[in-house]
Amino acid sequence: MDEKKVGIIGLGKYLPENRLTNKDLEKIVDTTDDWIMGRTGIKERRIARDDEATSDMAVHAAKMALKSAKLKPEDIDLIIVATITPDMFFPSTACIVQNKLGINRTPAFDVSVACSGFIYAIAIASQFIKSGIYKHVLVMAAEKMSSVTDWKDRSTCVLMGDGAGAAILGEVKDGGILSIHLGADGSKGDLLKMPAGGSRLPASISTVEARMHFLKMQGNELFRHAVKIMAEAALKATEPLGLKADDISLIIPHQANIRILNAVAKRMGIDPAKKVYLNIEKYGNMSAASSAVALCEAVEEGRVKKGDTILLDAFGAGLTWGAIVIKW
Numbered sequence: 001m002d003e004k005k006v007g008i009i010g011l012g013k014y015l016p017e018n019r020l021t022n023k024d025l026e027k028i029v030d031t032t033d034d035w036i037m038g039r040t041g042i043k044e045r046r047i048a049r050d051d052e053a054t055s056d057m058a059v060h061a062a063k064m065a066l067k068s069a070k071l072k073p074e075d076i077d078l079i080i081v082a083t084i085t086p087d088m089f090f091p092s093t094a095c096i097v098q099n100k101l102g103i104n105r106t107p108a109f110d111v112s113v114a115c116s117g118f119i120y121a122i123a124i125a126s127q128f129i130k131s132g133i134y135k136h137v138l139v140m141a142a143e144k145m146s147s148v149t150d151w152k153d154r155s156t157c158v159l160m161g162d163g164a165g166a167a168i169l170g171e172v173k174d175g176g177i178l179s180i181h182l183g184a185d186g187s188k189g190d191l192l193k194m195p196a197g198g199s200r201l202p203a204s205i206s207t208v209e210a211r212m213h214f215l216k217m218q219g220n221e222l223f224r225h226a227v228k229i230m231a232e233a234a235l236k237a238t239e240p241l242g243l244k245a246d247d248i249s250l251i252i253p254h255q256a257n258i259r260i261l262n263a264v265a266k267r268m269g270i271d272p273a274k275k276v277y278l279n280i281e282k283y284g285n286m287s288a289a290s291s292a293v294a295l296c297e298a299v300e301e302g303r304v305k306k307g308d309t310i311l312l313d314a315f316g317a318g319l320t321w322g323a324i325v326i327k328w
């Protein structure tokens, strides 16, 4: 029997209305629009309302994806949410989303892989369909990064934004996911982390006073690893298929920093202006949601057409990374 082909059959996104521009940030920390644009390529980012949690954004994106796949919530067999900013530790954000979609028997769980979360979640989802266990899997990547951002730390607060993307996976006749490469290196976990709030350092007055419930990052070091890891991951996903850089129509990367993406493109020998999809200017780094929203917008804008071979490529805290080749 032929192996099932698994593809993305619906996409959705949600971006909160509130825009935080570099000019706004100039009033909050000692920074400039020039510095942020020059070092990161970010012009503005979206910030969720106080009463808007990660699950709320995920549900908006999910509803759009369901509509685009012409499916009803009852058609979904499994729900996966990729997030490092869950509504709360437990229940999982996936269970909260499930309840909001009104499909209270559907299995649901979160994956915590930081910025590579969308790639990991797609990889997991695809196995359930390939094996014939499930027909339709709803994957969401949703983050309220503003809730873990230290608005007194200029080296990190200029980078992050909030948003959500969603994809529905199902069997397709042609193309679909051609290869998956995932990786992780726990020895470099200190480069990007939120130190307190877990079982190691539960919330206390001293952890709050020490601002340990915000993300901490060693930007320079991370930058170096990101370039190397994303280029390697791209190679690991494309090489087994015999694909060269020229065979890829568009790379849809995690949007961490425009300089990282230009350096990755250079290593791969491709023209970033033509073949790298960018929306970082509008949204900043939305962790797992970045590549999900980027994929949705690339398709909306007609940058991905039927028959195109595209590459999703991400890295993040953990460290984790992943790359997926899809024939659209």
Ligand code: COA
Residues within 6 Å of the ligand: 030, 031, 032, 035, 036, 039, 040, 115, 154, 155, 156, 158, 192, 217, 218, 219, 220, 221, 222, 223, 226, 256, 257, 260, 285, 315, 316, 317
């Ligand atoms: N505005 C103005 N100056 C700033 C600033 C800001 N927002 N943030 C940092 N600076 C200053 C620093 O204090 C430093 O000043 P000093 O030389 O007087 O000490 C100077 O700018 C250079 O800082 P540095 O950290 O070396 O800058 P950089 O070129 O490495 O850029 C990042 C910083 C964070 C943009 C960059 O390292 C980066 O993008 N790293 C990867 C981050 C990432 O991808 N994270 C997510 C992973 S998924």
